Amino acid sequence: MTENFDAIIIGAGQAGPPLAGRLTGAGMRVALIERKLFGGTCVNTGCMPTKTLVASAYAAHLARRSAEYGIMIESPISIDMKRVKARAETVSTNARTNLEKWLRSMDGLTVIEGHARFEGPDTVRAGERLLRSPRVFINVGGRANIPDMPGVGTVSYLTNTSILQLDTLPRHLVVIGGSYIGLEFAQMYRRFGAEVTIVEKGPRLISREDEDVSDAIRDILVDEGITVRTDATCIGFKPHTEGVSVDVDCTSGDPAVVGSHVLLAIGRRPNTEDLGLDRAGVAMDQRGYIRVDDTLATNVPSIWALGDCNGRGAFTHTAYNDFEIVAANLLDDASRKVSERLLGYALYIDPPLGRVGMTEAEARGSSRRILVSKRPMTRVGRAIEKGETKGFIKLVADAETKKILGAAILGTGGDEAIHGILDMMNVDAVYPDLQWAVPIHPTVSELIPTVIGDLRPSD
Incomplete structure (x- = not known):
């Protein structure tokens, strides 16, 4: 039997829940489908747990510098990684639990746990349930990109998600990728006490920024004892008795570095390949991002895409702004556009x-x-x-x-x-x-x- 709704939202990330609130507040009957964890990347594997870890790392950094402030702490300080991990998990769990409670108590909202797949432009299946609606909103987010580098399938590696499960300190963490995610993890683990090497294929870190910004950030990290290897033109991986050997082949320095752990921090990819978008006729680009216009509408009149999966923003605040644009245009008779958005963002090193x-x-x-x-x-x-x-x-x-x-x-x-x-x-x-x-x-x-x-x- 087909269940009819005024709107279907796929994904409970940053855009989905507030959109559910606005739509139900307008009197609509809404279904929200989530296949894994409520809150999406930010709550579970992104902003909240990582910035909690950054805060712990900052505390460790200040403790080591305490004598500069006239505060005497016994040296060397010790790090309890199990408590560090537990603190980050608590922050995420509390946020996720509160969000789920709010959604399940929302009048007019049906929360469904399961994997959503399109069976047509207005029809979505979630497990045994078949749903139909004249409006479908996709908010499925993204995940770590695993590039096809030589030997990557022969070694164990970490992503921004799996590294959060560590409750012991790596002896030597090798971070592949010198951009925002990689740099944050590199500094925090160095401050926890690990040896850290950053390997970046390009000539400098965070290449989208001005050269003086890149140089200053490199100096900050190097001053803390992090090794930075740029111009890594031939990155590859081999098993090693001490962990993983990473081929670097830079213009200077050793041609390889051996780490106990390797973190792959080389961009993100959208969670769009298993939604049945072809059955709905939704167009994607070559990278799998859903194509949207300036109002976040897809090529199918009844379907919109919000958040990381549309390739129009890679941040929690841009995903939330996607919700604001869609809600304003649908419910407030506005004409807001993505192109009017002024992008601000931050890199959370210290x-x-x-x-x-x-x-x-x-x-x-x-x-x-x-x-x-x-x-x-x-x-x-x-x-x-x-x-x-x-x-x-x-x-x-x-x-x-x-x-x-x-x-x-x-x-x-x-x-x-x-x-x-x-x-x-x-x-x-x-x-x-x-x-x-x-x-x-x-x-x-x-x-x-x-x-x-x-x-x-x-x-």
């Missing part, structure tokens, strides 16, 4: 990197006449008082329109301070308006008006 808008390199390539200003964190009172002065603040602006084009804040509190810039850009304000703000002292944000005052033509 100190963190907060980013919004264009890089300096992108601005230079845009044919604009640009202004640039940069100040080291050694000029920020808050950073000096905390003893955390690594990094810098950089702004890029359009000389003619006086609009801020982008910013990078690499330094203590950078992930929070960047919102002062992000908010100005969102309301399309000119930078002189921010220059005359009176920020609170002592904060990181208080230097932003000063940095704006130093904007100068770029060479």
